[in-house]
Amino acid sequence: MQKLWGVLFGVMMTAAFGLFAVAPLIRGWWLPKNVASFGQGIDNLFYLILGITGFFFVLTEAILVYTMIRYGAEPGRKSSYVHGNHQLEVVWTIVPGVILFFLALWQISVWADVKFYTRMPRPDENTQQMEVTARQWEWRVRYPSTKRMKSWEPASDEARKAATENAKESGKSLDVLAKELSSKWAQEFGQNPHPDDVYLVNDIHVWKGNKVLVSLKTRDVLHSFFLPNLRLKQDALPGKTIPVWFEALEANAYFDGANWLDGYRYNAQGDQWVKDRNHIWELACAEYCGTRHSLMRGKLFVHETKDDFLKWLELAEKEQHRSTPPKPEAVAATK
Amino acid sequence: MTSRSFVSPCARKLGSLVGGVCCLVALAGCVQDSYPEDLRYPLRTDPIVAAVPDKMLSLPDRPGQLPIMSMADLADPFNPLHGDVKSIYDPTRIGEKERAKIRGLLVRLFGTPAHPKVEPLEDETLTELMDELNSDLPVLAKKVNDVLQATRQGSLTNATFSRYLEELKLDNTTLAEGSSIFRAQCLHCHGLPGDGRGPSAHWVNPHPRDYRQGKFKFTSSSQSLGERKPRREDLLRILHNGIDGTSMPAFNLLTANQQESVASYVIHLSLRGQVEYEIMKDYLVEDPKVKESLGPDGNGYELKKRYAIFLIQWRDAQLDKNLIQPGNPYPYTDDELTKSVKSGQEFFLGTDGGCIACHPNYGRQGTFSYDDWGTLARRANLTAGIFRGGRRPLDLYWRVYGGINGAGMAEFKKYSNKDKPKEDKIWDVVNFLQVLPYPKMREKYGLKFD
Numbered sequence: 001m002q003k004l005w006g007v008l009f010g011v012m013m014t015a016a017f018g019l020f021a022v023a024p025l026i027r028g029w030w031l032p033k034n035v036a037s038f039g040q041g042i043d044n045l046f047y048l049i050l051g052i053t054g055f056f057f058v059l060t061e062a063i064l065v066y067t068m069i070r071y072g073a074e075p076g077r078k079s080s081y082v083h084g085n086h087q088l089e090v091v092w093t094i095v096p097g098v099i100l101f102f103l104a105l106w107q108i109s110v111w112a113d114v115k116f117y118t119r120m121p122r123p124d125e126n127t128q129q130m131e132v133t134a135r136q137w138e139w140r141v142r143y144p145s146t147k148r149m150k151s152w153e154p155a156s157d158e159a160r161k162a163a164t165e166n167a168k169e170s171g172k173s174l175d176v177l178a179k180e181l182s183s184k185w186a187q188e189f190g191q192n193p194h195p196d197d198v199y200l201v202n203d204i205h206v207w208k209g210n211k212v213l214v215s216l217k218t219r220d221v222l223h224s225f226f227l228p229n230l231r232l233k234q235d236a237l238p239g240k241t242i243p244v245w246f247e248a249l250e251a252n253a254y255f256d257g258a259n260w261l262d263g264y265r266y267n268a269q270g271d272q273w274v275k276d277r278n279h280i281w282e283l284a285c286a287e288y289c290g291t292r293h294s295l296m297r298g299k300l301f302v303h304e305t306k307d308d309f310l311k312w313l314e315l316a317e318k319e320q321h322r323s324t325p326p327k328p329e330a331v332a333a334t335k
Numbered sequence: 336m337t338s339r340s341f342v343s344p345c346a347r348k349l350g351s352l353v354g355g356v357c358c359l360v361a362l363a364g365c366v367q368d369s370y371p372e373d374l375r376y377p378l379r380t381d382p383i384v385a386a387v388p389d390k391m392l393s394l395p396d397r398p399g400q401l402p403i404m405s406m407a408d409l410a411d412p413f414n415p416l417h418g419d420v421k422s423i424y425d426p427t428r429i430g431e432k433e434r435a436k437i438r439g440l441l442v443r444l445f446g447t448p449a450h451p452k453v454e455p456l457e458d459e460t461l462t463e464l465m466d467e468l469n470s471d472l473p474v475l476a477k478k479v480n481d482v483l484q485a486t487r488q489g490s491l492t493n494a495t496f497s498r499y500l501e502e503l504k505l506d507n508t509t510l511a512e513g514s515s516i517f518r519a520q521c522l523h524c525h526g527l528p529g530d531g532r533g534p535s536a537h538w539v540n541p542h543p544r545d546y547r548q549g550k551f552k553f554t555s556s557s558q559s560l561g562e563r564k565p566r567r568e569d570l571l572r573i574l575h576n577g578i579d580g581t582s583m584p585a586f587n588l589l590t591a592n593q594q595e596s597v598a599s600y601v602i603h604l605s606l607r608g609q610v611e612y613e614i615m616k617d618y619l620v621e622d623p624k625v626k627e628s629l630g631p632d633g634n635g636y637e638l639k640k641r642y643a644i645f646l647i648q649w650r651d652a653q654l655d656k657n658l659i660q661p662g663n664p665y666p667y668t669d670d671e672l673t674k675s676v677k678s679g680q681e682f683f684l685g686t687d688g689g690c691i692a693c694h695p696n697y698g699r700q701g702t703f704s705y706d707d708w709g710t711l712a713r714r715a716n717l718t719a720g721i722f723r724g725g726r727r728p729l730d731l732y733w734r735v736y737g738g739i740n741g742a743g744m745a746e747f748k749k750y751s752n753k754d755k756p757k758e759d760k761i762w763d764v765v766n767f768l769q770v771l772p773y774p775k776m777r778e779k780y781g782l783k784f785d
Contacts (some may be wrong), residue, residue, distance in 0.1 A: 004349065138584040139579055193720055195773050201577055201585035291523050291535050297588055323728040324663045325555065 006068030015063040020054075033278045035302070036230040037247040041110040043231070048106070052099060114232070120245040121211035123186045125153040128206055131190055131215040134223035134236045137292035138201055139283060144189055145196040146313050152186035154179040189213035190241065198316050202298035204283055205260075207309040208251045214244040224286035227300060233286055252279035253301040253308070260312055262301050363532065368446035368515040376528045378438050379426050379547070383616050384709035386422035390415055391702040395711045403709045413591055423709070424619040433629045437614060440635045444642060445607040448518075448527060451510040453603055453646075455496040460639050465491055467640070490709045491643070495690050499650040503567070504599045513600025517594055520586065528575075529604030532706070539582040546601060548610025549645060550707055550741040551723035553578075555733045556652040557659045557748075563740055564652040570598040572725065580721040602649060609645050614638045661732050662756030671757065672766065676780045679767025682760055688747065690764075697771060697784075707741040714744075720772035731765040 009157075023029040034043055073079070113119055121127040128149075131142040151158035154175070163178035170177060190213070206212045216225050218236035225244060226233045234244045254264035254273040265276040283298030303309040382403050392415055396402055406425045408414055418425070429437075446452035500506070517525075519749030524543040526533040531545035544551065551565040551571060558564065574594050584592060616638065617625040628637035651657060667675060682688040683697075696700060698716035706712045715723070724730050725738070738746035748759040770776045777784050 002345070004345065008349070136582055136584070142580065165518055181757070193773070195769060195776050199579075199726060292584065293518075295520065296584075299588065320727055321665075323665050323732070325658055325660060325729065 002072040002074075003069050006065055006072055009061075009068060013065065017058065032228045033281075034229065034231060035131055035248050035250040035281070036232065037249055038110070038113045039231040041113060041334075045107055045110055049103065052103075056096075084255060104305055117243060120243055123190060123213055124183055125186060126185045126211070127186075127211045129186070129189050129215070130204070130212070131193075131217065132204070132225060133217045133219055134225065134285070134289075134296075136218035136221065136290050137285070137296040139204075139225075139296070139298045140219075141200050141202075141312060142193060143198040143200065143205070143316070144194070145198060145317055146310055148185070148189070148194065148196060149310075149313075152182050152189075154182045156182065158182075159185075190243075196317075198313065198320055200316060201300065202283070204298060205253070205303065205309060205312060206248055207303040207306045208248055210306065211245060211247045214246075216242045216244050221289050222287045223289050223296070226284045226286035228284070229281040229300065235287055248300075248302040250279075251302045251304040252276075252281060253303045253312075255308065255311075260301055260303075261296070262299055264302055286302040343461060368519070369511065370514060370518055372447075373447050374448050374527075375438075375442065376445070376448060378434055378441075379528070379530070379611055379615065380405065381426075381530070381532065382409065383424040383426055383612060383619065383738070384422070384707070385424065385616055385620075387433075387705035387707060387709060388419040388422075389417065389704070390419075391478050391704050393702055395540055395703050395713070398540070401532060401537055401542060402705070404532070416709075424616060426615045426619070429615060429618055432631070433618065436629050436633070436635060437611065437638065441607060441611060442636050444610075445603065446510075448514055449511075450507070451514050451600065452507050453500055453505040453510070453606060455493050455500055456639055456643055458493045460636060461491045461493065461643065463494065463636060464640050464643055477752060491647075496643070497702070499646060502653060503602055503649060504595060509596050509599045510603055511597035512593070513598070513603075516589070516597050517600050520589075521597070524582070526743060529601065529608055531710075535582075541581050541712060542708075543583070545608075545708045545710075546605040547612050548707060548741070549605050549609035549612075549648075551605075552739045552742055553730075553734070554652075554737060554740060555659050557737065558648070558656045558657055560653055560691075562648050562651075563737070564649045566652050566658065567598060567602075570601060571595070574598060576725065578723050579726075580719075580723050606642065606645055606649070610638060610642045613641045613645075630714070659733055659736055660753070661729070661751065661762070662753040662759060663726070663737070664756035664759060664762045667766075673780055674771050675757075675763045675766045676782065678760070679763035679765070680782055682764050683767060684748075687750065687760070688764065693744075704743070706743060712742055717768060718772050722768075728762075728765050728769065731768055732761055733766050735761050 031043065031046070034040065125130055129144060133140045133142070147158070150156045153159065155178070159178040159182040160174070162181050163174050166181075167174055167177055172180070214225070216234055216236050217240070218238050221238065223236045224233060225236055227246070230246045230248065232244065232246050233277055234242060236242065251266050252262050252264055253260045254262075254266075263275060263277060263280040264273040265279050266272075267274050281300040281302070285296035285302055287293075289296065301312075303312065384403065402414070402676060403409065403416065403423070406427070409416055409420055409423065411417060425785065444454045509746040520624055523533045523535045525531055525546070526536065526543075529546035536543050549564065551569070554565040554569050556563055556566050556569075571594055573583065574586045574589075574597060576587070577583050586597070589597070614625060614629075617637070618629060622637075625637045627633050628635055664675075683690045691697070694714050694717055697718050698714055701714040701716060701717055702712050703711040722731065722734075724734050734744065736746065736748050736751055738744045747761060747764075752759040756762060766777065767782075770782065771782055
């Protein structure tokens with residue numbers, strides 16, 4: 001009768017393994033689509049660890065089930081007293097220890113790529129910046145205006161105008177001064193709000209193939225900025241502004257004439273947008289923050305080109321600077 | 336050979352283990368969207384606040400506290416409202432029979448949480464109402480000014496009433512969908528009858544809106560303070576963008592239809608709540624007509640009358656003529672803008688606007704006082720760069736022009752000038768408010784600021 005327990009264990013473990021084996025084939029059971037530049041490294045780590053732990057899982061469970069069935073109690077058989085096997089215990093401590101040590105070293109470069117400040121893109125003319133403030137229970141995003149983004153380029157009108165005004169005083173050449181000023185403006189975006197910033201909620205908009213630097217803050221309690229499709233997770237700590245970076249390699253934002261919609265994939269050969277459920281990319285909160293923690297969601301829109309992104313940003317700016325009520329038909333069109 | 340029972344002890348243990356696990360799975364239950372069928376809106380028992388005492392306090396309520404949950408709170412000598420019971424009424428003093436009558440009427444008109452509805456009134460009641468309004472009784476005159484305007488367009492019949500309900504999208508299907516979304520997303524803060532006393536409400540400051548007075552803060556309708564109801568777009572905007580600076584999140588991830596259903600449901604809760612509030616208040620101030628109407632021979636006409644009036648006010652707010660339409664002064668030249676910002680500051684500090692009186696030190700030294708809902712609120716800190724009703728110039732204009740319902744922000748509509756928008760004093764204030772939070776901008780416009 002005791003052997004039945006062994007059989008039960010065997011069945012459960014086989015079922016667990018089976019579920020894992022079929023998971024990649026079932027929609028929504030495996031890893032979400034990765035579109036981050038550093039995502040592949042993270043996924044590779046996952047598979048490596050999965051392989052190692054999977055091997056040991058099968059090994060240990062097989063031994064367990066075998067011994068339960070073969071050596072399960074039977075009437076008339078005496079159990080033998082085994083003192084332990086010192087050598088075996090040393091082996092099965094050292095081997096996992098070595099494996100873990102290896103993993104600890106192996107993962108350093110992946111972690112460094114994502115988290116080390118020195119490897120993050122600098123706030124300059126090539127980096128898109130935004131400030132994300134988490135608060136119960138939403139994500140408030142602050143984008144620079146199109147004019148401000150332009151002013152971060154040394155060749156822009158704003159930079160050259162300011163450089164011309166200050167050239168005499170500083171004694172530096174126009175080019176050098178323009179570069180200094182534009183770079184200073186780019187660096188201070190994350191620190192302070194500006195009067196022309198665009199404030200939106202729960203919508204992260206970026207464009208494809210460009211590095212993005214996010215200044216992550218929280219207004220009240222701990223939250224965690226989690227973009228599964230970018231393999232990116234960063235806790236937001238009250239009192240701190242934490243830099244986070246990523247680069248999206250694929251686009252999902254399709255403009256249908258009135259609004260940008262996510263859940264579309266761009267087919268370059270056919271030059272058309274195709275609906276794709278795997279292209280709905282979410283932002284979620286990954287640190288319990290109160291009643292609506294699970295409802296604290298957002299959407300990630302990756303525009304195909306910088307121009308498309310700027311087009312969206314301009315429309316958002318216009319709405320932010322609205323001084324007359326919209327006409328009723330205009331309101332209906334945006335719904 | 337020992338005899339064994341058919342099912343051995345081991346197998347029994349095994350069986351009960353498996354059975355137990357299966358039961359746990361069954362207990363998880365099914366996902367249930369709408370409210371339970373037998374649930375009713377509870378009749379209110381929390382105190383009715385008719386007017387608020389003019390008290391200034393330096394601290395808000397402690398976390399986990401609402402100022403007035405029951406009359407017992409007022410008996411507490413440490414409660415700032417202790418002793419100020421003149422205009423705070425106890426609904427539990429209403430007799431059981433009258434409460435039952437109110438409950439019955441409300442269920443007939445507004446349904447239950449699982450099946451919310453807004454019933455149009457019968458012609459009989461509406462004829463009686465029309466007669467009363469047209470006879471211009473002094474006690475009604477002030478309150479129903481706008482209603483008279485509306486009803487003079489024709490007579491108020493069951494058909495027009497139903498049309499108003501359609502315009503406000505208060506049909507049963509929309510309300511049912513709104514009710515299940517409300518239950519999932521809004522109930523925990525705003526409470527079952529929309530009383531702003533859900534379980535999370537005690538821990539959230541500013542406290543969630545209590546819909547039951549029919550007052551909403553961030554409106555763009557130009558009806559006078561007191562009759563003003565929000566326009567549908569105002570409710571939708573708040574739903575879509577949330578309220579920055581409070582715990583109201585943005586629901587822009589709901590579809591547009593879902594947001595519309597929620598807006599309809601909120602209007603339904605507000606109508607029901609306001610009818611309940613007004614009829615109970617008038618009963619408790621010993622209005623003889625109300626007492627008769629709710630008595631054993633009464634037909635509840637007074638309750639239905641109030642319902643009709645509020646519905647007409649809601650419908651009125653949606654008319655195009657009642658939208659605050661400012662003239663557009665933008666774009667300004669640099670000189671014009673500097674002048675505008677400076678004169679906005681003068682308006683703020685001077686005797687015209689005198690905003691500094693209520694927003695001391697530009698709001699940085701504001702104190703707490705009671706708003707119309709009996710909760711403690713502080714005048715906005717205008718240097719924070721957070722604008723609750725919206726940060727667009729248009730939103731700021733609407734706040735200054737129309738004031739803020741319920742919070743005591745006065746209306747400044749007399750200073751507006753739609754025909755010459757560049758001379759409109761309200762736009763000056765709006766420009767000043769947009770500059771105020773940013774130190775570098777204040778320098779640029781040469782504003783005096785400590």
